[in-house]
Amino acid sequence: MSRGRWTRETLLDGVRTGDRRALARAITLVENGDPLAEELVRDLYPETGNAYAIGITGPPGVGKSSLISALVRHVRAEERRVGVVSVDPSSPFTHGALLGDRIRLADHFLDKDVFIRSMGTRGHLGGLAEATLQALLLLDASGKELVFLETVGAGQSEVEVIGIADTVVLVLMPGSGDSVQALKAGIMEIPDVIAINKKDHPAAKTMLNEVRSILSLDHERAWRPPIVLTEATRGENVPELWEQIAAHRAHLESEGLLEERRRKNLAGEVFAVASGRAKEHLEQAVRDDPELRRLLDEVQRRELDPLSAVREILGRVFKLGDAQDSTGTH
Numbered sequence: 305m306s307r308g309r310w311t312r313e314t315l316l317d318g319v320r321t322g323d324r325r326a327l328a329r330a331i332t333l334v335e336n337g338d339p340l341a342e343e344l345v346r347d348l349y350p351e352t353g354n355a356y357a358i359g360i361t362g363p364p365g366v367g368k369s370s371l372i373s374a375l376v377r378h379v380r381a382e383e384r385r386v387g388v389v390s391v392d393p394s395s396p397f398t399h400g401a402l403l404g405d406r407i408r409l410a411d412h413f414l415d416k417d418v419f420i421r422s423m424g425t426r427g428h429l430g431g432l433a434e435a436t437l438q439a440l441l442l443l444d445a446s447g448k449e450l451v452f453l454e455t456v457g458a459g460q461s462e463v464e465v466i467g468i469a470d471t472v473v474l475v476l477m478p479g480s481g482d483s484v485q486a487l488k489a490g491i492m493e494i495p496d497v498i499a500i501n502k503k504d505h506p507a508a509k510t511m512l513n514e515v516r517s518i519l520s521l522d523h524e525r526a527w528r529p530p531i532v533l534t535e536a537t538r539g540e541n542v543p544e545l546w547e548q549i550a551a552h553r554a555h556l557e558s559e560g561l562l563e564e565r566r567r568k569n570l571a572g573e574v575f576a577v578a579s580g581r582a583k584e585h586l587e588q589a590v591r592d593d594p595e596l597r598r599l600l601d602e603v604q605r606r607e608l609d610p611l612s613a614v615r616e617i618l619g620r621v622f623k624l625g626d627a628q629d630s631t632g633t634h
C-alpha cells in the first residue's frame with residue numbers, strides 16, 4: 305500500500321494542525337497495522353489527553369448514528385471541534401465510511417471542524433481495541449475536543465471499543481428486549497447514560513419503565529444513570545441527552561474520578577491489546593512448530609494431560625520459567 309507523498313513529518317504536522325487528509329491517511333495506516341501509525345502515535349501521545357471520548361453503543365439499527373449526527377449538530381452550535389469514529393466489528397469494509405453512516409452523518413461532511421470516519425478492522429492483527437485507541441489518540445492530538453465512538457452490539461468486541469470512553473451511552477429502542485435482558489442479568493455493564501430512541505413508538509414508555517426498574521435495583525452507585533427518551537431523526541430531546549452526558553462528565557471531574565477512570569481504561573486497553581497480540585503469537589507458534597502440535601496430539605492420545613501441555617506450550621512460546629518443572633516428565 306502506497307503512502308503517497310506523506311512522510312512521518314508531514315503526517316505529524318498535518319495531524320497536529322487538524323488537516324483532514326492527514327488524519328484520514330493516519331487512520332488508514334492504523335487500520336492497515338502499518339508500523340508508521342505506531343510511530344505517529346508514539347510521537348503524538350504526550351500531546352493527548354485533552355479530548356473527551358463519548359462511547360455510543362447499542363443494538364443494530366437503534367439510531368446510534370442518527371443520534372450522533374444530532375448531538376454533533378448540537379455541540380457545533382458551541383463551536384466545539386468534533387471527531388466521530390464508527391467501528392463495526394463485523395464489517396468487511398475498510399478505508400472509508402459505511403453507506404448508512406455516510407447518509408446519517410452527511411450533514412457534517414462540509415464542516416471542517418468535524419472529522420468523521422468509519423472503520424472496519426477485518427484482518428487487523430491487534431484487533432479492535434488497538435485500532436480504536438490509536439484512532440482516538442490521533443483525533444485527540446489533532447485538537448478535537450469531543451470524540452464520539454460508535455459501535456454496534458453488546459459483545460466482547462464492543463466492550464473493547466468503548467472501554468476507552470469517558471462516558472458510555474447505551475442506545476436502546478422499543479423492541480431491544482435482548483439488551484434489557486442482558487442488563488438485567490448483569491451480562492451487560494450498566495452504562496453512564498441510557499437513551500431510549502424512537503420514543504414515538506407505542507412501546508417506548510414500557511421500555512422506560514423496564515429499564516428504570518432494573519436500574520433501581522442498584523442503590524450502591526454514586527452516579528445513577530439517567531434515562532432520556534429521544535427521537536433522533538427529529539432532534540427531539542437531543543439537548544437533554546447532551547445535558548446528561550455533560551452532567552456525567554461534570555460528576556467525574558468534580559469528584560476526581562475522571563483521572564481514575566482514564567487510568568483504569570488505559571490500563572485495560574493496554575492489557576487487551578497485549579492479550580490480543582499474545583494470543584496471536586501463540587496461535588502462530590502452534591501453527592508453525594511441529595513440536596507444539598505433537599504435544600496436542602499427545603493430549604488427544606491421553607499420553608499427556610492438558611495442563612502439562614499448557615505448561616510446555618507456554619514454556620516454549622513465552623519462555624516462562626516454570627515450564628522447566630515439567631520438561632523431564634516425558
Ligand SMILES: Nc1nc2c(ncn2[C@@H]2O[C@H](COP(=O)(O)OP(=O)(O)OP(=O)(O)O)[C@@H](O)[C@H]2O)c(=O)[nH]1
Pocket residue numbers: 363364365366367368369370371404408456501502503534535536537538
Ligand atoms: N422513527 C424513527 N426512526 C429513527 C430514529 N432514529 C433513527 N431512525 C431510523 O432508524 C434507522 C437506523 O438508524 P441509524 O442511526 O443508522 O442506526 P444505528 O444504530 O446507527 O445503526 P447501525 O450502525 O447499523 O447499528 C434509520 O432508518 C433511521 O432513519 C428515531 O428517533 N425515530
Ligand SMILES: [Mg+2]
Pocket residue numbers: 368369370390404405454
Ligand atoms: Mg450506525
